[in-house]
Amino acid sequence: MKKIIMFFVMLSFVVMMMACGESSSQVSESEGNNANDEIVEETSSNGDEENTEESEEEEFGTRNNPVAHGVSVDVEVSDWLFGDAHYEMELIESISGAEALEMVKASNEFNDEPGDGKEYILAKFRLQLIEVEEEPFDVNPQQFDIVSAGGASYEDFVSVAGLDPEFRSDLYEGGEIEGWVPFLVDANDEKPLAKYGDIWFDLRGE
Structure with missing residues (x-):
């Protein structure tokens, strides 16, 4: 038990x-x-x-944070073909619509109409060359790309004769250029951006 x-x-x-x-x-x-x-x-x-x-x-001068009118941006670039360069750049002003078309026609009567649903934007840029490895430093309107607010590139080549002054020059160290660059965009594009090198500019911003 x-x-x-x-x-x-x-x-x-x-x-x-x-x-x-x-x-x-x-x-x-x-x-x-x-x-x-x-x-x-x-x-x-x-x-x-x-x-x-x-x-x-967000880094200044990018697509998400483009350079506004009247703001100078300091740029240093390194190019395997053209060498290193250091310059200061500014979008001084821009005009669009009827005012831009009037200026285009006044520059040369044979300049084209913008076409249906399109309009010109004329942007005045300033570039001062501070230092460059290979002289001269080429500046011309064809170096710009333009991208719509939706992210699509405008591929059409825009030629406007007679703009004075034109953003075109061969610069040497210390040289400076100020002139107009023509763009053709959709009239309803609220925020087209111009791209020069790696720097983005807001064409309609004030």
Whole structure:
């Protein structure tokens, strides 16, 4: 009889120990999940903060943060073909619509009409060459690209004769040019951007 009692006592003790072991394992796993959750949340939070800082510190002169009128930008470029160059550039002013067309026609009566749904934008740029590896430094309107607000490039070549002064010159160190560059854009394009090298300019901004 005593043996039977001792057997049940030992059996009860083993069952209790097994139950305690399962409970500890579940708590440990739950704590581990919580710790992982905290790490994920912290990483996500830091990522959001970094993205916000990057957005706020968007590099000046990019497509998302183009150069406005009247703002001088200091540019240093390195070209494997033409060498290094350092210059200062500014979009002085721009005109569009009827005023631009009137100026185009006054420059030369044989200049083309813009066409249906199109309009001219005439932008006056200034460039001062500070330092250059290979002289002379060529400046001309064909070096510009123009991109619509939707991100599509305008591929048509625009030629307007008689603009005075024209943004075209061979510059040497210390030289400066100020002149007009013609662009042809969709009349309903609210934010066409001009790109010179790696620098973007807001053609309609004031």
